[in-house]
Amino acid sequence: MLRCHELRKLYEDHLAVDGVSFSLAPGNIGGLVGPNGAGKTTTMRCLAGLIPATDGSLCVADCDLSHGGATTLMELKRRLAYVPDDPPLFDDLTVAQHLEFIGRIYDVPDHRAKSAELLDYFQLGDKINAGATTLSRGMRQKLAICCAYLYDPAVLLLDEPMTGLDPPGIRRLLESIKQRAAAGATIIISSHLLAMIQDVCTHLIVMQRGKLQYFGDVDQLRAEFPGAQSLEEAYFEATAALSV
Numbered sequence: 001m002l003r004c005h006e007l008r009k010l011y012e013d014h015l016a017v018d019g020v021s022f023s024l025a026p027g028n029i030g031g032l033v034g035p036n037g038a039g040k041t042t043t044m045r046c047l048a049g050l051i052p053a054t055d056g057s058l059c060v061a062d063c064d065l066s067h068g069g070a071t072t073l074m075e076l077k078r079r080l081a082y083v084p085d086d087p088p089l090f091d092d093l094t095v096a097q098h099l100e101f102i103g104r105i106y107d108v109p110d111h112r113a114k115s116a117e118l119l120d121y122f123q124l125g126d127k128i129n130a131g132a133t134t135l136s137r138g139m140r141q142k143l144a145i146c147c148a149y150l151y152d153p154a155v156l157l158l159d160e161p162m163t164g165l166d167p168p169g170i171r172r173l174l175e176s177i178k179q180r181a182a183a184g185a186t187i188i189i190s191s192h193l194l195a196m197i198q199d200v201c202t203h204l205i206v207m208q209r210g211k212l213q214y215f216g217d218v219d220q221l222r223a224e225f226p227g228a229q230s231l232e233e234a235y236f237e238a239t240a241a242l243s244v
């Protein structure tokens with residue numbers, strides 16, 4: 001379960017997120033969309049416990065971030081994976097060493113076999129001994145996703161996860177997201193590629209200038225905008241109708 005209630009985030013005097021509330025249950029996949037600078041990454045970083053909220057309450061994977069201290073954040077780290085849009089990898093480690101490291105720190109049973117499966121699924125098997133700095137942009141993204149999947153987090157926050165992926169990579173990623181949600185994970189995908197995520201999202205979270213413009217499940221959105229032929233069209237209608 002993920003609950004974001006009246007989240008506000010101020011960067012000095014700039015209000016990046018202004019009273020955003022939504023909640024997602026296990027199995028839900030929320031598409032977090034909105035124009036550049038809408039506050040999507042800031043929201044994700046607050047949910048991941050990477051930056052403190054200025055106000056509001058956040059409960060992520062049963063961790064209450066409003067009241068918890070370092071122990072809560074440690075627990076959250078075990079249960080959540082946040083994959084930023086430019087994944088930070090360790091320059092000195094190979095692909096295999098990244099997965100070995102994650103497998104060990106998260107104490108993943110049988111992590112080598114699981115890593116091999118993930119690398120095979122994302123067609124990275126032939127890069128197992130390649131150093132991180134020698135990977136292409138899309139390969140770096142795939143490795144970051146493999147690292148996130150390795151410990152089966154209850155909550156996955158994926159910021160622009162399709163960046164750099166080739167079409168088969170995108171298809172596999174979306175398929176894997178659906179499978180993880182079906183197994184009980186709660187997932188947020190932040191993306192500008194609405195047409196690509198529309199078939200996997202169960203909910204849509206639309207932000208604009210720091211505010212929540214729309215939150216609801218995809219069926220509700222389609223019902224509210226019956227003329228829209230796609231989720232993308234419904235999004236444009238929703239933001240046009242709701243923007244000031």
Ligand SMILES: Nc1ncnc2c1ncn2[C@@H]1O[C@H](COP(=O)(O)OP(=O)(O)OP(=O)(O)O)[C@@H](O)[C@H]1O
Binds near residue numbers: 034036037038039041
């Ligand atoms: N560390 C920071 N310090 C000051 N302002 C920031 C910081 N990070 C983000 N902002 C500002 O907060 C606002 C929201 O930024 P954020 O990165 O959350 O938007 P976004 O919706 O993810 O945008 P994009 O789609 O371009 O990635 C923007 O106006 C941005 O300039």
